[in-house]
Amino acid sequence: MKQTKQPHLTDETTLAALGMADDGFTLKSLIKRNLRIIDEQQFLTRYTWYNLPYGFDANMLERILYYRGELMVFYVQETDRFYALPFTYCGELDCYGRMTKVRPLPFTGGANLNEDDLKRKADGMWLSLIEREPLYDLPTEPLTAEEWLTKCVIISDYSKQISQHILPRQALNEVIIDMEADYLPYMKTAMMNATGVAGLRVQGADEAVSVELAAKAVEQAALNQKKWIPIASGIELQDLSTTNVANAEEFLLAMQAIDNFRQMGMGIGSGDIFQKKAHMLQSEADAVLGQTSSVLNDGLERRQSACLLLNYLFPLGTWCEISESNSMYDRNMDGDVTDNSASAQVDNQGEQTNEQ
Numbered sequence: 001m002k003q004t005k006q007p008h009l010t011d012e013t014t015l016a017a018l019g020m021a022d023d024g025f026t027l028k029s030l031i032k033r034n035l036r037i038i039d040e041q042q043f044l045t046r047y048t049w050y051n052l053p054y055g056f057d058a059n060m061l062e063r064i065l066y067y068r069g070e071l072m073v074f075y076v077q078e079t080d081r082f083y084a085l086p087f088t089y090c091g092e093l094d095c096y097g098r099m100t101k102v103r104p105l106p107f108t109g110g111a112n113l114n115e116d117d118l119k120r121k122a123d124g125m126w127l128s129l130i131e132r133e134p135l136y137d138l139p140t141e142p143l144t145a146e147e148w149l150t151k152c153v154i155i156s157d158y159s160k161q162i163s164q165h166i167l168p169r170q171a172l173n174e175v176i177i178d179m180e181a182d183y184l185p186y187m188k189t190a191m192m193n194a195t196g197v198a199g200l201r202v203q204g205a206d207e208a209v210s211v212e213l214a215a216k217a218v219e220q221a222a223l224n225q226k227k228w229i230p231i232a233s234g235i236e237l238q239d240l241s242t243t244n245v246a247n248a249e250e251f252l253l254a255m256q257a258i259d260n261f262r263q264m265g266m267g268i269g270s271g272d273i274f275q276k277k278a279h280m281l282q283s284e285a286d287a288v289l290g291q292t293s294s295v296l297n298d299g300l301e302r303r304q305s306a307c308l309l310l311n312y313l314f315p316l317g318t319w320c321e322i323s324e325s326n327s328m329y330d331r332n333m334d335g336d337v338t339d340n341s342a343s344a345q346v347d348n349q350g351e352q353t354n355e356q
Contacts, residue, residue, distance in 0.1 A: 005341075032181040035045025039173050040066060043266055044101050046296065046326055047303060051317040052309075053082035060084065065157040069166035072102055073310055074132050074152035082314070087154075089164065090131060097164050102152065103131050135309050150315050153307040158299050170267065176262045183255035189246045194248075268326055295321060 043066045049058035053073070059082050064071045068086040075082050083104065091101025104127045132152035143151070160166050202208050217229050251305030303320040310318050321327075 012215040028181050029184050031184050032177060035177045035181055039177060039262065040170070042171055042263065042268060045267060046156060047300065047320050048268065048313075048323045049323075050319045053314060053316055053318070056084045061155070065155065067168055067170050068107070068252070069157040070154060072104060072132065072134070072152045072154050074104065074130070075149065075314065076130070077149055084155075085127070092166060096188055097162070098136055099134055099154075099164060100131055101131055102154070103128065126183075135313065135352045138308065138312055143313070151313055152311045153306050154314065158295075172265065173262055176258060176265075180255055180258045183251045187251035187255075190251060191248050264295065267293065296326065305339075316330060321354035 028203065041061075044059060045061045047058075049061065052058060052061065053075075061071070064084060064086060070086075071084050072087040073082065073084050075233070085104040086107055087102040087104050089099035090103045091099060092098055106127060133150055134154045136152045136154075157169060158165055158166075202211060260269055300320065300322055307318045307320055310316075
């Protein structure tokens with residue numbers, strides 16, 4: 001007897017990673033996917049890296065920071081390559097709560113995989129054999145050849161809190177993006193209600209068909225600027241809509257305020273939580289701009305401190321700066337306040353070797 005092939009159902013973890021869990025391809029889910037992409041793009045372009053070690057680029061490094069919050073940079077002599085990967089600590093904690101020994105984990109790019117899932121990945125099994133000692137302070141004496149092969153540098157997205165763990169920006173912004181994605185559908189509903197949409201109570205399916213035909217006729221009349229249309233029906237009209245309808249402008253202002261809050265968490269944007277209807281005083285504008293600048297500078301300090309340690313271990317001249325588009329400063333004097341991180345590393349990576 002021929003067996004019927006059973007349909008293949010994708011697991012919920014995969015659906016959640018693709019943003020298709022529960023809500024499917026609804027209006028909100030589509031808006032949310034767009035906001036996720038914008039959020040990641042804004043995060044990835046905040047800083048410009050120079051002279052990164054051969055083996056990874058600035059986009060990959062910032063993506064790991066976006067989804068994991070921190071990473072470790074280390075060198076493997078057997079493969080003659082540098083790696084920038086997430087990690088888990090496998091040693092003890094010192095008196096400051098800093099990890100004394102860490103082990104790298106593979107980066108899959110997903111946001112919903114836990115540490116056990118990562119360890120089970122076949123292509124990352126060899127990483128479980130690697131252990132490195134993080135370098136936190138610049139030593140007073142040069143390291144020996146054996147020491148720099150056992151050290152690593154940890155790069156964090158922002159200053160840690162009390163715990164040795166750090167919350168990635170993707171997880172922090174997810175709830176904000178979810179709230180922000182509500183307002184465009186709300187605005188659409190408010191605009192529909194503002195057009196005078198009414199409900200009709202019917203007795204059966206036949207009368208429902210008549211209502212559907214009448215609704216299409218009304219829509220076509222509105223699009224073609226017809227004020228009167230004939231409707232042949234004896235159904236009693238009953239208004240089911242609400243009279244307390246907010247203006248579409250209020251939803252857009254609320255969405256703008258939430259989006260400004262999201263950007264302020266990454267140190268970009270103007271920092272205005274609420275857009276005033278009147279012009280802001282210069283002192284007020286400087287105050288909110290200073291809030292975003294301090295957040296952006298905190299991330300810059302974490303990256304530049306890691307660059308100093310990285311250049312001590314591997315003198316490659318690695319450095320990080322705020323991107324031209326965020327600092328509004330034409331650093332390379334090309335007449336355009338934009339960055340090209342790829343071109344910033346072409347000269348270095350074309351000639352760079354891993355020799356010490």
